[in-house]
Amino acid sequence: xxxxxxxxxQIDSPAVLKAFETKNxxxxxxxxxxxxxxxxxxxxxxxxxxxxxxxxxxDYSIIERxxxxxxxxxxxxxxxxxxxxxxxxxxxxxxxxxxLDTPLKLTDFLKKETEGFxxxxxxxxxxxxxxxxxxxxxxxxxxYAFNSQLxxxxxxxxxxxxxxxxLFDKVKDNEVKSYFDLSNFITDSVDYYYFxxxxxxxxxxxxxxxxxxxxxxxxIIRFKTSNHGFPFLRINLPYILAFDKNSLEDLVGKSFNLIxxxxxxxxxxxxxxxxxxxxxxRYHKKRxxxxxxxx
Numbered sequence: 001x002x003x004x005x006x007x008x009x010q011i012d013s014p015a016v017l018k019a020f021e022t023k024n025x026x027x028x029x030x031x032x033x034x035x036x037x038x039x040x041x042x043x044x045x046x047x048x049x050x051x052x053x054x055x056x057x058x059d060y061s062i063i064e065r066x067x068x069x070x071x072x073x074x075x076x077x078x079x080x081x082x083x084x085x086x087x088x089x090x091x092x093x094x095x096x097x098x099x100l101d102t103p104l105k106l107t108d109f110l111k112k113e114t115e116g117f118x119x120x121x122x123x124x125x126x127x128x129x130x131x132x133x134x135x136x137x138x139x140x141x142x143x144y145a146f147n148s149q150l151x152x153x154x155x156x157x158x159x160x161x162x163x164x165x166x167l168f169d170k171v172k173d174n175e176v177k178s179y180f181d182l183s184n185f186i187t188d189s190v191d192y193y194y195f196x197x198x199x200x201x202x203x204x205x206x207x208x209x210x211x212x213x214x215x216x217x218x219x220i221i222r223f224k225t226s227n228h229g230f231p232f233l234r235i236n237l238p239y240i241l242a243f244d245k246n247s248l249e250d251l252v253g254k255s256f257n258l259i260x261x262x263x264x265x266x267x268x269x270x271x272x273x274x275x276x277x278x279x280x281x282r283y284h285k286k287r288x289x290x291x292x293x294x295x
Contacts (some may be wrong), residue, residue, distance in 0.1 A: 009053040010089050011165050019062055019087055024096040026068055026083040027113070037079035040114045042140075043070035044092070044123035044130035045085035046229070052293050053089075062087055070122060073234075075241045078120070082113060084130070090166035091152055092130040093179060103179050107137045114138065122241070123148060124229050129182070132192065136185035144241065146195045147228050151209040152180040158202075183211040186218065193248055197231040198222040198255060219248070222255040233262045235274040 010016060045068055050061035061067045068083035075081070084106075086092045095101035100109050119140035123131035128148020135143040149155050152167055161168040170176040178184050186192065197203050207215070223231035230237065240248075262271040 006162055008162060008165055009055070009058075010087070013055060013058065015055055015058055015063070016087055019058075021098050024085050024087055026066075026071075028074075028081040028083070030074075030079050030081070034077065035079045036077045036118075038116075038118050039075070039078045039120065040080040040082065040117035041075045041078040041120045041122060042082045042084065042110060042114070042131070042134070043068070043074075044121065044127035044134070045069035045083070046123065046125040046127040047086075047089040047091075048125070048229070049085050049087065049089070054293060056291075057293075058087075069124075069127060073237050073241070075120065075122070076238060077242065080114075080117060082110070086126070086130070088166065089126070090164060091126045091149065091155075092133070093152070093170050093176065094166040103133065103137075103176075107134060110134060110138060120144065125149065132182050133179060133185060135192075136182070136187055136190060139187070139189055142191045142193070142245075144193050144195070146230050147197055147200065147203045148194070148206075150182045150206045150214075154206055154209045181210070183214040186210070186214040188217050190217075191245070192218045193252075194218040194220045195231050196220055196222050197225045197227050199224060199226040200228055200231075202228060219252040221251045221253075223258050223261070224255055225258050232256070232258045233271065233274055234278070235270070236262050236265050239265055 049067060049069060050057045068085055070083060084092075084096055086094075086096055088094055092103065092106065095103065095106050100106045119135075119138060120142045121131040121135035121138070121140050122144045123129070124146035125148060128145035129150070129152070131143050132145050132148060132150070153171070156164065156167055156171070159167070167180075171180060194207075196207060207218075207220070210218075225231050232240075259271065262274075
């Protein structure tokens with residue numbers, strides 16, 4: 001009798017397989033007068049695109065809401081927005097759909113969609129990994145990466161083939177394996193702004209895993225927190241995305257307390273109001289996640 005292979009929801013679920021046949025990208029345009037019609041921003045969703053890995057959670061986020069991260073945090077001046085998601089949650093190593101199922105095919109697609117534009121890429125965590133990888137391949141103007149993974153072989157040390165089967169399969173392919181370490185792609189022709197939680201061991205381990213040559217090109221901005229994902233208050237994000245190069249460069253190489261940083265940026269009252277709202281939202285989010293844990 002043949003041994004039955006374990007069921008891995010994010011790879012084997014009929015719902016995921018069906019959704020993998022759809023686009024898993026969304027394109028929007030900004031026609032406001034203040035926008036830069038020559039600027040295209042590509043946003044890569046993280047592995048939090050749905051959570052936990054259950055059918056109920058997947059249906060809620062992907063089928064019902066058609067969720068793409070960053071839609072509520074778009075760059076305020078971009079004329080074109082491209083939102084991307086990896087519903088199999090494998091750091092885009094297996095692409096985003098059945099037609100764009102390799103990093104090379106996805107890169108070619110994005111080249112066509114961004115031809116003639118000035119390009120920025122944006123992402124956090126797994127989305128940040130993709131923002132750096134594809135931003136480097138596309139030779140974009142600017143990359144915003146928030147606590148992104150930088151070396152997937154380090155990520156795999158705390159994972160397994162039952163969680164990230166595509167990574168554990170593709171790492172055996174020498175050609176595809178080159179995508180795992182972003183040291184192979186980081187270049188001096190791109191402006192990388194890398195926002196890091198300096199008290200998060202997972203994120204500092206990622207940073208320490210890349211080559212010293214690559215570190216020279218990452219413009220690191222540190223925050224004194226252990227939070228993964230965004231190392232600062234989310235209310236600050238639109239302001240950071242709107243910063244010009246000089247304002248961003250003024251942050252590089254420094255470490256900030258996230259509360260004091262927010263107060264300096266948006267004021268004391270707005271910061272306190274956001275913190276209170278964030279506590280309430282977190283409570284409701286935990287309740288929703290608990291209800292979605294049922295398969």
